[in-house]
Amino acid sequence: MKVQLVENVLKANDEVASLNRRLLNEAGIFALDIIGAPGCGKTAMIEAATQMLQPELRVGIIVGDLATQRDADRMAKWCEQVIQINTGKGCHLEAHHVRQALERMDLTKIDVLFIENVGNLICPVGFDLGQDVKIGMFSVSGGDDKAAKHPFVVCESAVLLLSKTDLLQYIPFDMQLFRDDVKRLNPNVDIIGISVPTGQGMDKWVHWIKAKRSLRFSRAEAASL
């Protein structure tokens, strides 16, 4: 009975996610679901990437947290279209949250949509939001064992971000161990190391977003010919 209910919840979620996906695709929006532990630097990364992507690409942001409006307030400095979702005790975003946010945004003015999921490396992985890609994010300060301990996010990610590389000089972190764990779980996924304060790796990450978006929509155009 519990399994049945979980399946029903996921099925209902998937239906809304499909609607979101169609809406986003029709608007030419490349959507990234950013998944990481609390404090791994999701908000700081999105702030920095937004400034680098604009004005060439117009950015929208949906941000999930249990409580507070703080992330949206931070991001509103860099981006006109920011929606904060407070989930209360909810440990992940679901497709209907994204649906409600999309209804409040002007989709004709967005090229790239960051969906900052609730800080949690586990529960958000299983919920399709209608995104193009899920992006798992780890931090150097979180320790070199975190990929092995969170295999599902590693397996589901189109690319992995490893943040706070500026702290590598102050704390022990076995990069080879981290890379080996990732490789074992998902041989096809790249790891991009980034540091927001120094800017290290951010060019590579922003290039990745642009290239994937371009590929995504050139394919869509080719298919519609």
Add this chain to the structure above:
Amino acid sequence: MKVQLVENVLKANDEVASLNRRLLNEAGIFALDIIGAPGCGKTAMIEAATQMLQPELRVGIIVGDLATQRDADRMAKWCEQVIQINTGKGCHLEAHHVRQALERMDLTKIDVLFIENVGNLICPVGFDLGQDVKIGMFSVSGGDDKAAKHPFVVCESAVLLLSKTDLLQYIPFDMQLFRDDVKRLNPNVDIIGISVPTGQGMDKWVHWIKAKRSLRFSRAEAASL
């Protein structure tokens, strides 16, 4: 229907938690449920505290992770009674996990039990395991806004740990903001800053455990007279 099911799951959990609590109390074991984000340093803290508590108090450890035996392997160096629980996709420990672990431990040889919950600041808060206290753990590297964003763990904790204080010199962290957020959510909870590499604050934390255990069981003895 969903709400009803969640209530049933929690009710079943509470019944097992009560059995755990009786078992632990009868054995004179003070049990701490440690809740924090992945990478906040739960394992490192438990390793250090275990070495400081022993041999005066004998320590047992139950450690939860989605996958891997790594934490138990680390802790087995310092402690004879360590049980690793792999939850698969489960984002928190439940009382029956602890029950199964307790059945494999020699409770006559334990005075303090650390239960390291799955790395997650959200879902573990709602599940009673039969512990004496829940302890929320934040890290300096996770950012000064994390108490405000995770109000439930702040409200449910007997004391809060703020780890990695040695990194305060390298990263921005507004201590007053963090303290004010905590105070607003839970005026009665203390914050103990700790650093495992430098040892800062660990004496205070270990003293807290000893004092609470002593108080807990002197009360129990008084009640049984």
